[in-house]
Amino acid sequence: MLQDTNKRLQEYNTSLQQYNSNLQADVTKNGETITKLQKEKNTMVETMNGLKDHANSVKMQLDLAKSSQNEALKQKNELLKEVDNLRSELQQVREDRDHKLVEVHSLLAEIGTYKEMTGKSAVELDNVMTRSTALEEICSAQQERIKLLEVQLASTNEKLKRSDLTTIESMTEYEKQKRMSEDLQLRLEEAEQQIIDGEKLRKKLHNTILELKGNIRVFCRVRPLLSNESGAISYPKSGENLGHGIELTHNAQMYAFTFDKVFDQLASQEDVFIEISQLVQSALDGYKVCIFAYGQTGSGKTYTMMGKPEIHDQKGLIPRSLEQIFQTSQTLVSQGWKYNMQASMLEIYNETIRDLLANNRTSIQDGGISKYSIKHDTNGNTHVSDLTIVDVSSFNEVSSLLKRAAQSRSVGRTQMNEESSRSHCVFTLRIFGVNEGTDQQVEGVLNLIDLAGSERLNKSGATGDRLKETQAINKSLSCLSDVIFSIAKKDEHVPFRNSKLTYLLQPCLGGDSKTLMFVNLSPEVSSTGESICSLRFAARVNSCEIGIPRRQTQIRSLSQG
């Protein structure tokens, strides 16, 4: 063991020697290194000092930088504040801007509208400008005129002042005259009314006198001259025959006639009707009334009796009479009167009666029994067998009957009248009236007759059928003339039965009816001879006394209801 320990100690001493030598080498080496490091350290110290100086200068710079940084920070904060302020200002401005933008949009829209309007208005504006310029010119001209007028006005005012005084005096005078004039006007109106009333009374009394005398009344009517005709008729211009007289010159001789009334060519249909309206009225009171027109072909008989019903001014006596009858019967309803009316219409053509209201016109012979035979009853009423009798209650109903009849009437053409009536036409209206209050009954008849025209054969140029017609017409008119002469002479026997016409008219000519004849005349020179014949006949008719008209009236018996 000790050996091992010595061995190991030896080995240890060797290692230690080794180690010492290594250490010696290392110390040497480290000395060198330390020297080197010392050198390096010195260098580094130098460097470090340099660096220290540098650091100090950097520090100084840093301090400077810090203070300038602080300064900058301060400035930055201030700037930030300023930015904030500016931001909020900006925000405010933005909001303002947005608000303004909205306003701008609405203004733009408005501008658009105004632009449109302005576009239109521009033309108008131009026009207005032109007018305005023109007006300005006028204005300045007027201004001048105003100045002139003002001067005139001033002088006129002066004159006016002077004349005012005169006017006041005149006014007083005028008022006085006005009152007088009004007073006179009132008295004039009263006097006129008195004249109208007096005229009415005069007519009524005149009618009564004529009725009491029992004469057939005669009115004469002269138709106007046609364009190519020359006249031969004159009238008294004053005196008692004014309105009643008529004068004709023929072969250098003057023929004068007077009648109950003479209508010259200027008389209107209305003028003529006024004169007969009372007569028509009396048919409603229960009288038999007969109005007939006599005269040469083309003298105006049909115009007087029928006229042109569709033209107001030219309506003849028949439509006017019927209008009046229906109107008056309506007004009498308030006094308790109730009327029933029946119309019939016939014509006598070549001595044959024709029913103008029949729906289909048949022959005069029916199974051997004569149709349309005329009979008069004890009351003087005339009946024609088989004649169509139509109940009528209004003017319109009668009017359509008249139209129907006019179409059926025999109208032929002659050389003297474009539309000559070749037959006698008789319209009859029977009027039955009952007064519910007084039980009074009346029965009136209105006969309105348009006779065929009298004409001389050589003048009319008739041949064949026309000649036969003319002969028949002349025969019946000559029978009428015989009857009239006979009545005028107060013969015991009057030849009523010699013709259908005279027999039909018997109650009117020889009975108790109110009869009026129109004698119609053509005014031209070539008709003078014919006119004198007609006037002579009319004068004879006028002298006929046919008795006093009798009113058919009675009190309704209980059994009649």
Ligand SMILES: Nc1ncnc2c1ncn2[C@@H]1O[C@H](COP(=O)(O)OP(=O)(O)OP(=O)(O)O)[C@@H](O)[C@H]1O
């Ligand atoms: N007062 C008058 N005013 C205007 N025209 C009239 C008048 N009288 C007659 N006339 C005209 O004269 C013409 C003949 O008249 P109208 O036919 O009435 O005659 P008339 O006597 O009936 O003839 P006829 O016997 O041939 O039938 C018609 O054209 C008619 O219109």
